[in-house]
Amino acid sequence: MVASNASQEPLIVLDKVNKFFGDLHVLRDVDLSVGRGEVVVVIGPSGSGKSTLCRAINRLETINSGQITFDGNTLPAEGRALARLRSDVGMVFQSFNLFAHKTILQNVTLGPIKVRKEKPEEARKRGLALLERVGIANQADKYPAQLSGGQQQRAAIARALAMQPKAMLFDEPTSALDPEMVGEVLDVMTSLARDGMTMVVVTHEMGFARHAANRVVFMADGQLVEQAEPGEFFANPRSDRAKDFLSKILTH
Amino acid sequence: MPVFSDPANFDMYVSGFMWILKMTGASAVLALVLGVLLAAMRVSPVPVLRWFGAAWVNIFRNTPLTLIIFFCYFGLYATLSISLSDDIDLNNFWLGVIGLSVYTAAFVCEALRSGINTVPAGQAEAARAIGLTFSQTLRIVVLPQAARAVIAPLGSVLIALCKNTTIVGTIGLLEASNIMKQLINDNGDQVILIFLVFAGTFAAVLIPVGYLFGWLANRLAVKR
Numbered sequence: 001m002v003a004s005n006a007s008q009e010p011l012i013v014l015d016k017v018n019k020f021f022g023d024l025h026v027l028r029d030v031d032l033s034v035g036r037g038e039v040v041v042v043i044g045p046s047g048s049g050k051s052t053l054c055r056a057i058n059r060l061e062t063i064n065s066g067q068i069t070f071d072g073n074t075l076p077a078e079g080r081a082l083a084r085l086r087s088d089v090g091m092v093f094q095s096f097n098l099f100a101h102k103t104i105l106q107n108v109t110l111g112p113i114k115v116r117k118e119k120p121e122e123a124r125k126r127g128l129a130l131l132e133r134v135g136i137a138n139q140a141d142k143y144p145a146q147l148s149g150g151q152q153q154r155a156a157i158a159r160a161l162a163m164q165p166k167a168m169l170f171d172e173p174t175s176a177l178d179p180e181m182v183g184e185v186l187d188v189m190t191s192l193a194r195d196g197m198t199m200v201v202v203t204h205e206m207g208f209a210r211h212a213a214n215r216v217v218f219m220a221d222g223q224l225v226e227q228a229e230p231g232e233f234f235a236n237p238r239s240d241r242a243k244d245f246l247s248k249i250l251t252h
Numbered sequence: 253m254p255v256f257s258d259p260a261n262f263d264m265y266v267s268g269f270m271w272i273l274k275m276t277g278a279s280a281v282l283a284l285v286l287g288v289l290l291a292a293m294r295v296s297p298v299p300v301l302r303w304f305g306a307a308w309v310n311i312f313r314n315t316p317l318t319l320i321i322f323f324c325y326f327g328l329y330a331t332l333s334i335s336l337s338d339d340i341d342l343n344n345f346w347l348g349v350i351g352l353s354v355y356t357a358a359f360v361c362e363a364l365r366s367g368i369n370t371v372p373a374g375q376a377e378a379a380r381a382i383g384l385t386f387s388q389t390l391r392i393v394v395l396p397q398a399a400r401a402v403i404a405p406l407g408s409v410l411i412a413l414c415k416n417t418t419i420v421g422t423i424g425l426l427e428a429s430n431i432m433k434q435l436i437n438d439n440g441d442q443v444i445l446i447f448l449v450f451a452g453t454f455a456a457v458l459i460p461v462g463y464l465f466g467w468l469a470n471r472l473a474v475k476r
Contacts (some may be wrong), residue, residue, distance in 0.1 A: 007278045022302050029330055032279025039414065058381060060377055060380065060381065078297075079385075080385060083380070083383045083384065083385045084383060085383075086380060086382070086383045087382060089381075090381075090385075091378070091381035092380065093374060093377070093381075093384075095372075095374050097372075097375060097376060097377060097378035098378070099379070100375065100397060100401065100475065100476055101396055101474045106433035109386075110382070110392070111382035111383060111384070114384060114388055114392065115382060115383040115384060115388075143475060145475035145476055146475075156378075159378075159382065160381075160382070163382055163383065216374055
């Protein structure tokens with residue numbers, strides 16, 4: 001790969017990806033490419049394979065066939081090479097998964113110190129700045145269980161950002177939140193998108209998909225059924241599955 | 253207490269319990285180190301290590317400690333001529349510590365493994381997602397939380413270890429139970445008193461240990 005055309009090359013490419021859980025075919029020949037700086041929102045009914053797709057990108061789920069490349073390289077199978085790849089891909093989980101025995105600031109600085117070998121003082125400064133950015137700098141010395149869900153999820157985003165990732169994966173980041181806390185998390189994600197972060201977001205938040213996504217990908221039964229710009233997708237879904245899905249969720 | 257007012261008897265009593273304390277201390281440290289390693293092996297992705305950890309636990313957890321201690325003496329020392337000290341007492345002490353450690357490590361391993369199961373899978377996933385290696389994930393994220401969850405059971409393992417050290421008396425070390433036997437032999441008229449003093453000494457030390465571990469377990473519990 002020549003360095004000069006690196007920026008045109010898609011950052012994430014899935015090629016004919018298949019995944020089974022036992023007999024269940026959760027990903028069927030999925031092809032998807034995500035450009036640099038692009039925000040792709042994945043929507044679809046429960047059990048359609050959205051989360052599996054998202055988790056396969058940093059190999060938290062292994063795949064049975066096909067190929068996934070990140071930044072020009074095929075995902076390593078295991079070991080240090082895989083750890084290095086994961087350090088470049090931020091991940092935000094539905095259940096936050098903050099390290100329960102560490103403070104919020106320690107959660108954010110752990111990766112930079114242990115993986116990137118940054119000096120603790122430097123990592124601390126950057127960590128505090130990131131917590132400031134997501135609006136919870138005053139919670140730095142508390143433990144995760146002392147924070148609200150929205151605050152925990154914002155801390156989790158800060159933890160992922162602390163690694164200065166090339167892309168961020170969001171696996172239903174607002175699904176476990178009380179309704180009044182969804183907004184604060186989406187605000188952080190929207191500002192990230194605006195700053196040019198490459199993002200793959202699995203979500204049920206259609207508002208976010210509408211205003212922050214460059215592209216909406218609709219999945220059903222493990223297949224990538226259709227993809228389009230959000231305006232186009234919500235106004236004129238082409239497939240029956242998408243029409244059916246949208247009619248169910250947009251009527252309320 | 254006529255028996256213990258004799259300074260010679262009192263010194264025997266003290267020296268017996270000193271052996272118990274030393275064996276407990278040395279074996280606890282070794283068993284903890286070994287137990288952590290074994291637990292790490294049992295959850296590792298490497299089949300050979302998992303197999304080794306499982307084999308260790310199954311062998312030593314299911315063999316009576318008396319047999320293990322006998323093996324250390326008759327097998328390691330008498331047959332294989334592995335001598336750990338020129339001093340006969342110290343030699344028996346270390347043979348006993350080896351037996352106690354390999355035996356207790358199996359229980360420490362299983363306690364820790366049950367603790368690992370209390371740590372939500374998401375914790376390890378989040379650790380891997382920021383690029384920590386398998387061993388970093390285990391050392392920095394999973395084991396510290398697992399250990400806090402099993403402080404109380406580890407306290408029970410420690411208490412059992414302390415009492416188990418008396419079995420080393422069977423290979424000749426003059427620890428507390430051997431001393432007790434000797435004092436009873438020499439003072440047949442004060443059997444009950446001697447017994448109560450020895451049992452009471454164990455209880456006086458171990459009951460607070462139990463409460464200490466219970467207190468620690470509460471204090472260090474991970475809030476979720």
